[in-house]
Amino acid sequence: xxxxxxxxxxxxxxxxxxxxxxxxxxxxxxxxxxxxxxxxxxxxxxxxxxxxxxxxxxxxxxxxxxxxxxxxxxxxxxxxxxxxxxxxxxxxxxxxxxxxxxxxxxxxxxxxxxx
Numbered sequence: 001x002x003x004x005x006x007x008x009x010x011x012x013x014x015x016x017x018x019x020x021x022x023x024x025x026x027x028x029x030x031x032x033x034x035x036x037x038x039x040x041x042x043x044x045x046x047x048x049x050x051x052x053x054x055x056x057x058x059x060x061x062x063x064x065x066x067x068x069x070x071x072x073x074x075x076x077x078x079x080x081x082x083x084x085x086x087x088x089x090x091x092x093x094x095x096x097x098x099x100x101x102x103x104x105x106x107x108x109x110x111x112x113x114x115x
Contacts, residue, residue, distance in 0.1 A: 011085075018077070025071050032064050 039060065043053055 014081070018074075018081070022071075022074055025067065025074065028067050029064070029071070032060065032067060036060055036064075 036057075039053070039056060043050075
């Protein structure tokens with residue numbers, strides 16, 4: 001395998017893993033949102049006062065904050081990987097085709113996959 005083919009394989013695998021991690025984070029935020037709805041609905045259906053279970057809501061807020069912090073870290077990871085690409089032999093690896101169809105806004109990315 002040529003060096004350029006090997007580099008493309010390495011970058012493609014990394015990009016795939018990175019985008020899967022992002023999707024997992026998005027799903028975690030979605031699940032936490034559903035949990036917030038469920039907590040509110042359950043408390044109301046149980047006829048409990050708003051003051052009951054506040055510690056659970058506070059813990060959920062901490063979980064949401066932590067998850068959003070993790071997403072922020074992945075954005076920083078994108079930037080760090082773009083720096084690696086620029087400063088190594090991987091800068092010559094052409095990538096494309098990993099644009100997210102759900103998000104038509106152009107996204108700057110240091111990594112993309114050549115199909």
